Amino acid sequence: MALSSPPESSSSLHHSYSRKQKSLGLLCTNFLALYNREGIETVGLDDAATKLGVERRRIYDIVNVLESVGVLTRRAKNQYTWKGFDAIPAALKELQEEGAKDTFHRFYTNENVKVSDDEDDDEESSQPSSQTDSSKAGSLPQTSDSSKIGWSCVTDNRREKSLGLLTQNFIKLFVCSEARIISLDEAAKLLLGDAHNTSIMRTKVRRLYDIANVLSSMNLIEKTHTLDSRKPAFKWLGYNGEPTFTFTLSNDLMQAESRKRVFGTDITNVNVKRSKTHENAASERTLKMKKHAVEESSCNKSFDTTHESRHGSRGYQFGPFAPATGTYPTATLDDNSRRAFDVENLVSDYRPSYQNQVLKDLFAHYMDAWKEWYSEVTKKDPLPNTSPHH
């Protein structure tokens, strides 16, 4: 047993295609690592797709939900403005107010999810002003709607059918109710208010999975289980700060990232395609870092006492998604720490993840910080390095 990792069957045969390395959540994490640093002000979709080695389509998914939370704003075709995590609080507040306004009176109880059967979400209701679009119009008395706070969700027309709105509505569920934990099934049902059409709901849930994954990588929510610890569900974390990688790395990484980027040659990210691909050789035994079992519950709670959202200053401060409110009935469970998860993906090179020089460099910095953090948390350092911290 060389590598920790999955409980896969016996001999590790060709590690074929793995969905985990293609997940939206991971992609989002990388996206954030790439753009969440001072100095960034615009992000181009092509640029992102190229650097991250994915198709455009996926970038749209991420960008749409990030925009729903204010981290990004569409500026023009193919171009977005980076607002950063600092824009989240305001966006959240806005959602809350907005949600409280319209028909979003959901009464939840700590132990019982009660939902009235009447209609529900779709926050566009509000003023029943029949806005029969087009056809001249000339002078409309109450035109109003001149976006007050940047992106407003009203004013939207046909096309705006999902993802962005779904994300906002999903967040409203948390932010406008007492519910701290909601399963996607419940969310889908609530955000649908109707549909028992399995088909409709199935699709909705698929979208929610996508959204939940990127929201998770931002640490706005966390995967857990319902109170009766049965069905998987998500817990609202709010804006506690850290987006996965919070430390700022030195300049050399910046440099690395801005290394030449030519159009014709995209990164080597091949499409392993899904299917039982035989997998190309590439089995180079290189790094084989043994991942210490972090399960030592020791590392949990620690940086919780003072959660200032001021990230950016160097230093580690990983936010291991930690069970801040440590309410895990039975410890253990799938504690796939985002962090450990990422480490594993980045370290193993027998499988190409979203590669790029950027990530390699990022990983190096990340490892250093991790070592430091590790030795501090568990008074024993994994290596001769001793952190000077008291």
Next chain:
DNA sequence: TTTTCCCGCCACAAG
């Protein structure tokens, strides 16, 4: 088996 959810077809809006 069920749950999670990636992939990419293809509709439709912009150039």
Next chain:
DNA sequence: CTTGTGGCGGGAAAA
């Protein structure tokens, strides 16, 4: 027309 955006759901990996 071509290109940019993104619904939508099949079906395969993961649990």
